[in-house]
Amino acid sequence: xAITLHVADESTPVSRRIGxxxxxxxxxHYGHLRPxxxxxxxxxxxTLYLMPNHxxxxxxxxxxxxxxxxxxxxxxxxxxxKLEVEAREALRDRPSYTYDxxxxxxxxxxxxxxxxxxGMDAFAAFDTWHNxxxxxxxxxxxIVNRPAASHSAFSRDLLKRQQASHGELIRCGSTxxxxxxxxxxxxxxxxxxxxRIASDLSVRFxxxxxxxxxxxxxxxxxxxx
Ligand code: ATP
Numbered sequence: 001x002a003i004t005l006h007v008a009d010e011s012t013p014v015s016r017r018i019g020x021x022x023x024x025x026x027x028x029h030y031g032h033l034r035p036x037x038x039x040x041x042x043x044x045x046x047t048l049y050l051m052p053n054h055x056x057x058x059x060x061x062x063x064x065x066x067x068x069x070x071x072x073x074x075x076x077x078x079x080x081x082k083l084e085v086e087a088r089e090a091l092r093d094r095p096s097y098t099y100d101x102x103x104x105x106x107x108x109x110x111x112x113x114x115x116x117x118x119g120m121d122a123f124a125a126f127d128t129w130h131n132x133x134x135x136x137x138x139x140x141x142x143i144v145n146r147p148a149a150s151h152s153a154f155s156r157d158l159l160k161r162q163q164a165s166h167g168e169l170i171r172c173g174s175t176x177x178x179x180x181x182x183x184x185x186x187x188x189x190x191x192x193x194x195x196r197i198a199s200d201l202s203v204r205f206x207x208x209x210x211x212x213x214x215x216x217x218x219x220x221x222x223x224x225x
Pocket of ligand 1: 023032186192
């Protein structure tokens with residue numbers, strides 16, 4: 001499929017740039033947070049929203065409740081400039097799709113340029129997402145490099161067709177441009193964090209201290225899922 005690029009010229013005023021970083025955040029860890037800080041700076045975002053999803057169709061049920069995941073995220077971004085939590089997907093009482101969320105945000109903020117951020121592992125499976133072409137019609141995509149994650153044939157091909165330079169991505173409107181982004185590589189995963197907790201091993205320095213305390217206070221992740 002072909003996606004049209006609408007690249008503005010140098011004189012086009014820079015609109016508000018809203019970043020959305022979707023995920024399960026079960027729990028949030030520094031492998032999410034450090035890239036989020038770097039991306040907000042690199043793309044000069046007005047705000048980067050960490051957006052916890054509803055129990056996703058392709059994954060096991062989250063190991064913490066929706067409220068737990070949101071509360072941990074709120075603690076993690078407390079006092080972090082430009083980082084906020086957007087919980088609308090998680091709070092829906094039905095499975096939700098990124099495409100529908102982007103449509104809503106686009107209607108609410110028609111002047112904003114939307115940038116959707118995802119790790120390389122998520123991008124490799126992007127063709128399994130509901131209406132992924134629609135997602136590209138509404139937002140630019142930034143693919144965040146992640147240790148041990150690699151392309152699929154689909155993602156390599158899509159990137160080849162839609163790749164833009166950093167300058168193009170910064171200047172263009174919300175239209176399907178894709179860039180890969182190098183961030184500080186932290187080989188942390190929520191799966192590993194949950195496994196360590198279930199095995200009674202320390203997860204100190206893998207996630208913020210207040211989140212650690214919250215997990216202990218609420219006895220989360222005591223069993224392997
Ligand atoms: P799990 O281990 O349960 O699959 P996860 O650690 O991959 O969880 P998610 O909530 O699924 O975390 O990830 C949300 C987004 O953050 C995804 O786009 C994912 O690719 C990205 N991401 C997660 N961990 C890292 C990391 N260490 N470095 C870069 N990107 C990451």
